[in-house]
Amino acid sequence: MTIWLDFSEYQQRARKTAVYPTFYIYTGDESIPPMHRDPLLYIAVPWTYPTLGLAGESGEVAEKVKKIARDDEGELTEEKREDLIKELGDILWYIANVSHEIGIDMNDVAGINIAKLEDRQKRNVLKGSGDNR
Numbered sequence: 001m002t003i004w005l006d007f008s009e010y011q012q013r014a015r016k017t018a019v020y021p022t023f024y025i026y027t028g029d030e031s032i033p034p035m036h037r038d039p040l041l042y043i044a045v046p047w048t049y050p051t052l053g054l055a056g057e058s059g060e061v062a063e064k065v066k067k068i069a070r071d072d073e074g075e076l077t078e079e080k081r082e083d084l085i086k087e088l089g090d091i092l093w094y095i096a097n098v099s100h101e102i103g104i105d106m107n108d109v110a111g112i113n114i115a116k117l118e119d120r121q122k123r124n125v126l127k128g129s130g131d132n133r
Contacts, residue, residue: 007096007106014096020049047101054094061087 005013064087068080099106120126125133
């Protein structure tokens, strides 16, 4: 079953399923259990968890594509396609939550991105490197 959503609605619905781990910041407070006192283990910014998840899921897509190339001679079966679609959905979930955590609507993210790409296309600089070309 396909549900059609714009990015804003997707982001709002994805937020309802967001469950992040608890992060602790050790400030010298002895009431914090010892296992939670090492400041090297704790990351307190709210976008950390979804950003790490985004990197992980992107790696999973790359890994699946690698295995299709290696094991299946590049043939994309329907089963492998469905697996990729699920992983892309996971990436979308993490993008929605990183966007929320930094205070931007996904419709705006999409709009800003397409405007940037269309500008690069108009100036004939789609190829190349550098964020500000």
